[in-house]
Structures are given as structure tokens and as C-alpha cells.
Amino acid sequence: MDTEKIKKLLKDVRSKKITIEEAYSKLKHLPYEDLGFAKLDSHRAMRKGFPEVIYCQGKSIPQIKEIVKKLTANHSNIMATRADVKAFKAIRSVVSKAEYHGMARIVTVGNGEKGKSKVLIITAGTADMPVAEEAAVTAEFLGNRIEKLYDVGVAGIHRLLGNMAKFKDARVIIVVAGMEGALASVVGGITDVPVIAVPTSIGYGASFKGLAALLAMLNSCAPGVAVVNIDNGFGAGVMASVINKSGNTP
Numbered sequence: 510m511d512t513e514k515i516k517k518l519l520k521d522v523r524s525k526k527i528t529i530e531e532a533y534s535k536l537k538h539l540p541y542e543d544l545g546f547a548k549l550d551s552h553r554a555m556r557k558g559f560p561e562v563i564y565c566q567g568k569s570i571p572q573i574k575e576i577v578k579k580l581t582a583n584h585s586n587i588m589a590t591r592a593d594v595k596a597f598k599a600i601r602s603v604v605s606k607a608e609y610h611g612m613a614r615i616v617t618v619g620n621g622e623k624g625k626s627k628v629l630i631i632t633a634g635t636a637d638m639p640v641a642e643e644a645a646v647t648a649e650f651l652g653n654r655i656e657k658l659y660d661v662g663v664a665g666i667h668r669l670l671g672n673m674a675k676f677k678d679a680r681v682i683i684v685v686a687g688m689e690g691a692l693a694s695v696v697g698g699i700t701d702v703p704v705i706a707v708p709t710s711i712g713y714g715a716s717f718k719g720l721a722a723l724l725a726m727l728n729s730c731a732p733g734v735a736v737v738n739i740d741n742g743f744g745a746g747v748m749a750s751v752i753n754k755s756g757n758t759p
Contacts, residue, residue, distance in 0.1 A: 564590055577604060697734040
């Protein structure tokens with residue numbers, strides 16, 4: 510963080526050379542904080558509405574702890590994705606109120622203020638739940654109301670149609686499915702809100718670890734369906750939150 514630039518901006522505000530709004534705009538683009546092994550985007554919360562998220566997979570425990578220490582100094586809310594139990598314990602040793610969401614593999618500290626808009630999260634099968642939970646925890650952390658409808662895939666479509674009441678008031682729907690990924694098209698064809706499709710790596714050999722579902726979702730004939738990467742529940746949760754906060758609630 511460039512403290513000299515911050516001091517100059519504060520001085521300019523006090524002398525009324527610039528407005529508070531102009532200073533805030535400039536602060537959004539100040540440099541990152543260099544830790545040697547990582548360059549923290551210290552001002553992401555100002556630009557995006559939430560601080561930089563820690564992707565734990567591939568990072569060492571000392572690296573994770575150091576990043577958490579730096580983020581804690583500037584933010585009350587922290588989120589770490591793809592975190593195992595070891596990563597959680599490391600984070601908790603730095604921030605005692607850290608919470609572990611085991612199925613989602615996410616560690617959170619704090620939470621966003623809940624808005625009125627709802628995200629409905631649907632899975633084709635029970636095996637898709639870990640990815641769905643990653644989306645759910647992410648969207649909830651960012652301040653969205655969450656409703657879940659799990660295990661309602663096309664192999665028994667009456668399970669989906671029998672729960673249409675859950676679609677009420679949803680401003681965004683996240684559909685998580687592996688195998689052939691058909692559920693996203695079905696949901697896209699019966700709703701008038703944006704559908705975020707998440708292909709999962711669940712399936713037998715010819716599903717090619719989620720590639721078959723990804724291609725099926727990309728080729729959906731239902732309008733209003735967008736697709737994120739394979740197993741990317743985090744990306745779906747963030748996108749749902751962005752859509753929710755971009756306009757008025759229904």
C-alpha cells in the first residue's frame with residue numbers, strides 16, 4: 510500500500526483541492542501490497558465490494574497464514590476457497606472466529622449484510638452438492654439470500670416440477686449438474702430470470718470429467734443461460750451476487 514499517495518490524497522481533501530468522491534476513486538487504483546510470494550490486491554474491496562479471496566489449493570500453510578494476517582489488518586471479512594482442514598486450522602490460528610464450511614471447502618470470517626434478492630441453487634444430483642455448496646456459501650458471504658433445491662435432475666423431472674414454488678422471488682438461479690448437463694436447459698426453459706449453469710466433473714467415462722456437461726450447457730437452446738467453468742461454484746456465486754446487486758429487486 511502506497512502510504513505517501515494516501516497522505517497526499519487526504520491532504521488534498523482537507524485543502525478542498527479534490528472532493529471525497531474523487532479521492533475515493535483514486536484510492537481504488539493504488540498499488541498492491543507485495544509479500545514477496547504474493548501481491549495482495551489491497552483495494553479490491555473498494556472496486557468490487559469484497560476483499561481479495563484466498564485460493565488455498567497449491568499454497569503452503571505459512572503462505573496462507575501470512576496472507577490472512579495482511580488481509581485481517583485491512584478487512585473484517587475474509588474468504589478462503591478450496592481449503593482443507595489444515596488450511597482452516599491455520600486460518601483459525603490467526604483469526605479465532607473463522608468458520609469452516611466442510612462440503613464447500615470454504616473458510617469465512619464475517620459475512621455480508623443480507624440483501625432482499627434471492628439466489629436459488631439447484632443440483633441435478635446429490636453428488637453435485639459440493640460444487641453447489643461452494644456457490645451457496647460464496648453468494649451468502651456476499652450478502653445474498655439463498656434457497657436450495659437439490660437432487661432434482663432430469664432422470665426424475667417430476668422432482669423439479671413439484672418444487673416450482675421455490676422459484677418464486679428468485680432473481681438468479683444457479684444450476685449445478687454433471688453427467689450430460691441437461692438440467693440447465695430445462696430450468697432455462699421454464700424461468701424468466703438469468704440462469705447460471707455450472708458443469709461438474711461428476712459422471713462416467715464419456716463425461717470426460719465435466720467436459721460433456723460443459724459443452725451441453727454452452728450449446729443450450731434455452732435463452733438466458735450463461736455458463737461458468739467446470740466445478741466453479743465460486744465463480745457462479747460471485748456472478749449471481751453481481752447480477753443481484755446490479756438492479757432493483759423483483
